[in-house]
Amino acid sequence: MxxxxxxxxxxxxxxxxxxxxxxxxxxxxxxxxxxxxxxDMAMVRVDGSLFLxxxxxxxxxxxxxxxxxxxxxxxxxxxxxCLSDVAAMAAQPVASLAAVTxxxxxTEDWATQLFDAINETxxxxxxxxxxxxxxxxxxxxxxxxxxxxxxxxxxxxxPVQRSGARVGDVVYVTGRLGGSVDDRGLGRHLTxxxxxxxxxxxAQHLGARLHAMIDISDGLGRDASHIAQSSGVRxxxxxxxxxxxxxxxxRRAMSxxxxxxxxxxxxxxxxxxxxxxxxxxxxxxxxxxDPQGSPVVVRNGAESFDGSxxxxxxx
Amino acid sequence: MxxxxxxxxxxxxxxxxxxxxxxxxxxxxxxxxxxxxxxDMAMVRVDGSLFLxxxxxxxxxxxxxxxxxxxxxxxxxxxxxCLSDVAAMAAQPVASLAAVTxxxxxTEDWATQLFDAINETxxxxxxxxxxxxxxxxxxxxxxxxxxxxxxxxxxxxxPVQRSGARVGDVVYVTGRLGGSVDDRGLGRHLTxxxxxxxxxxxAQHLGARLHAMIDISDGLGRDASHIAQSSGVRxxxxxxxxxxxxxxxxRRAMSxxxxxxxxxxxxxxxxxxxxxxxxxxxxxxxxxxDPQGSPVVVRNGAESFDGSxxxxxxx
Numbered sequence: 331m332x333x334x335x336x337x338x339x340x341x342x343x344x345x346x347x348x349x350x351x352x353x354x355x356x357x358x359x360x361x362x363x364x365x366x367x368x369x370d371m372a373m374v375r376v377d378g379s380l381f382l383x384x385x386x387x388x389x390x391x392x393x394x395x396x397x398x399x400x401x402x403x404x405x406x407x408x409x410x411x412c413l414s415d416v417a418a419m420a421a422q423p424v425a426s427l428a429a430v431t432x433x434x435x436x437t438e439d440w441a442t443q444l445f446d447a448i449n450e451t452x453x454x455x456x457x458x459x460x461x462x463x464x465x466x467x468x469x470x471x472x473x474x475x476x477x478x479x480x481x482x483x484x485x486x487x488x489p490v491q492r493s494g495a496r497v498g499d500v501v502y503v504t505g506r507l508g509g510s511v512d513d514r515g516l517g518r519h520l521t522x523x524x525x526x527x528x529x530x531x532x533a534q535h536l537g538a539r540l541h542a543m544i545d546i547s548d549g550l551g552r553d554a555s556h557i558a559q560s561s562g563v564r565x566x567x568x569x570x571x572x573x574x575x576x577x578x579x580x581r582r583a584m585s586x587x588x589x590x591x592x593x594x595x596x597x598x599x600x601x602x603x604x605x606x607x608x609x610x611x612x613x614x615x616x617x618x619x620d621p622q623g624s625p626v627v628v629r630n631g632a633e634s635f636d637g638s639x640x641x642x643x644x645x
Numbered sequence: 646m647x648x649x650x651x652x653x654x655x656x657x658x659x660x661x662x663x664x665x666x667x668x669x670x671x672x673x674x675x676x677x678x679x680x681x682x683x684x685d686m687a688m689v690r691v692d693g694s695l696f697l698x699x700x701x702x703x704x705x706x707x708x709x710x711x712x713x714x715x716x717x718x719x720x721x722x723x724x725x726x727c728l729s730d731v732a733a734m735a736a737q738p739v740a741s742l743a744a745v746t747x748x749x750x751x752t753e754d755w756a757t758q759l760f761d762a763i764n765e766t767x768x769x770x771x772x773x774x775x776x777x778x779x780x781x782x783x784x785x786x787x788x789x790x791x792x793x794x795x796x797x798x799x800x801x802x803x804p805v806q807r808s809g810a811r812v813g814d815v816v817y818v819t820g821r822l823g824g825s826v827d828d829r830g831l832g833r834h835l836t837x838x839x840x841x842x843x844x845x846x847x848a849q850h851l852g853a854r855l856h857a858m859i860d861i862s863d864g865l866g867r868d869a870s871h872i873a874q875s876s877g878v879r880x881x882x883x884x885x886x887x888x889x890x891x892x893x894x895x896r897r898a899m900s901x902x903x904x905x906x907x908x909x910x911x912x913x914x915x916x917x918x919x920x921x922x923x924x925x926x927x928x929x930x931x932x933x934x935d936p937q938g939s940p941v942v943v944r945n946g947a948e949s950f951d952g953s954x955x956x957x958x959x960x
Contacts, residue, residue, distance in 0.1 A: 339751050339781050363740065363775055372775035374740050376798050379694030384776050385742040385794060391783040392746075425678070425689050427700040429792040431707075436654050460678055460687035461699050466654050467788055468706040477744040477778070477792035479700060483691050 405447025551640025720762025866955025
C-alpha cells in the first residue's frame with residue numbers, strides 16, 4: 331500500500347506516477363508479456379506473433395476545452411496521443427478501440443462528429459477503429475471522458491524501450507519544444523504529427539545503437555526522468571542546447587509538455603535530421619551514483635537544476 | 646449524418662444503437678480486420694496470428710453506485726463485463742488495459758484498491774493488466790469512468806459471431822435470467838462468472854452446428870434482436886420457456902439485463918447442461934419476411950409481443 335493514502339487524489343504529489351508504480355509492482359507479467367506495463371506500450375506474444383498495446387485518456391476540462399476546441403481536433407487528439415506512444419516504441423499501429431462517456435446535455439450531432447473524427451484519424455494513421463463503447467453520464471454537466479486503446483506490431487526493428495539508456499549515450503530530441511498549448515487551450519498539442527515514420531527510420535538507421543526512447547508528453551524534464559529511472563542512470567541536460575520554439579527559454583521548453591516529440595539516447599553518430607525532422611543533442615547519460623540526487627540534472631552555465639520536476643503532470 | 650441530431654443525448658431514443666451503427670457504417674475494416682466492429686469483439690490478423698479486442702466502460706452513477714458497492718466489486722465488474730464479451734465469441738482472454746478517470750475528491754487509498762481489484766481480476770481470468778492510464782477530473786464530484794479493453798485469441802474453434810443464425814436453428818440461453826441488480830444496486834451483476842470455459846466447451850461440442858452467440862447484458866429481448874438483425878432473421882421466443890430466477894416472470898427475465906449469461910443458436914442436438922451450467926431452449930429462428938415487423942417476437946399463449954424493446958439500454 332502507498333503511504334498517506336487517505337489524501338484526496340488532487341492533493342497527492344506525483345499521484346499518477348505513484349499509482350502506476352503500484353500497478354507495475356503488482357501486475358505480474360506472464361511469460362507471454364515481453365514488455366510489462368510501465369513503458370509507452372506493453373508487448374505480448376500471441377500464438378507466436380508479437381503485438382503492442384497502450385491506452386490513453388482525453389478528459390474534458392483536464393486535457394481539452396470542448397467549448398473552444400473544434401470537435402474534429404478533439405477526436406484527432408484522442409487518437410494521436412496514443413499514436414505518439416506507438417512512435418516512442420518505433421512500432422507500427424494496427425487497430426484502435428474508442429470508449430466515450432458523454433455528458434447528457436451533449437448533442438447527438440456533436441457526439442457523431444466526434445466519432446467521425448476519431449474514426450477518420452484512426453484510418454489515416456493505419457489503425458482502423460475496430461471497437462467502441464458509448465455511455466452517457468447520469469448527472470448534468472459531467473465532463474466527457476474519451477479512452478482510446480491502440481494496438482500495434484513491432485516495426486522493422488525490435489521495439490525501443492525506456493530502460494535501455496547506457497552511460498556514455500548522448501541524449502537527443504526531435505523538433506522543437508514548448509508553447510504547445512496557447513492561452514485559449516488551442517495550439518500544436520491539437521495538430522501535432524505523431525513521429526511514427528521518423529521513429530521507424532531512426533530505429534532502422536541506428537539499429538542496436540538506439541538504446542532508449544520516449545515521447546515527450548509530460549515535458550522533457552519529466553520524460554527524461556522516466557528514461558533515467560527505468561534505466562538506472564542519470565540524465566544531464568545542457569540548458570543551452572534545448573531546442574525551444576521561438577520566444578521561449580529552456581525552462582518553458584522543458585516543462586510545458588504536450589510536445590509529442592521524441593527523446594532518445596544513442597551511442598555513436600546520429601544524423602542532424604531524419605526525413606525533414608531536426609534532431610538535436612541536448613545532453614548525455616552519466617552514472618547515477620548519488621541515490622539522493624535527481625535523475626535529471628540541468629546544467630546552465632555554472633548552475634545546476636533538478637530537471638525531473640520540470641514538466642506537467644497529466645492527470 | 647443521423648436525423649434529429651441536435652437532440653440532447655439523454656433524449657435520444659436508442660442512442661447507443663444509432664451511434665454505434667453510424668460508427669460501424671463508416672469504420673472501414675481493412676483487409677486485416679476479419680470481424681469488423683459491431684460484434685462482441687472484433688478480430689484482426691497481425692503477422693499471421695489472429696487476435697480479438699473489445700472495450701467496455703463502467704461509469705459511476707450510471708452502471709455502479711460507488712457509495713454502496715465495495716471497491717473490490719467495482720474493479721471486478723469493470724473487468725468481468727469485458728470477459729463476458731470474450732465468452733460470447735468462445736475466445737480466450739490474453740491481456741487487458743485499464744483507464745480510469747477519478748473524481749478529485751476520491752482518496753488515494755480507494756484508487757489504489759480499485760487498481761488492485763482490476764489487476765487481481767484480470768490475473769485470475771488469464772488476461773494480465775499490461776497497461777493503464779490514470780486521470781483526475783478537474784471539477785469536484787465529477788463521476789468516475791473506468792474503461793477496460795480486453796485482448797483475446799481464438800479458442801480451439803473459430804470465434805462465434807452474432808451474424809450466423811439460420812432459419813430452423815433453436816435459440817438457447819445458459820443459466821437463469823432477471824433480477825441481477827437489487828434495490829441497492831448490488832446483486833449478481835457484480836459477482837457473475839463470465840461463461841468463458843462453458844462457451845469454449847460448447848463451441849467444441851457443437852462445432853459448426855453452433856451458429857451465433859451473444860452475451861446477455863442488455864436483456865434477452867434486446868440481445869436476441871442483435872442476433873436477429875445481424876443475421877437477417879427473426880427470433881421467436883416462447884415466454885413460458887424463458888428460465889427466470891425465482892419469483893420473476895418472463896418480462897423481468899427478458900428485460901432486466903446485466904445477466905452475463907449466453908444466448909446462442911444451433912442446429913441439431915444440444916446437451917441440457919455444459920459443465921454445471923443449465924442450457925434451456927427458449928425459441929427458434931424464423932424468416933424475417935415482414936420488414937416492418939419486430940426482429941424478436943415473444944409468444945405467450947395466444948398473445949405476441951415485440952421482444953426487441955425488452956431490455957435495458959446501457960448508457
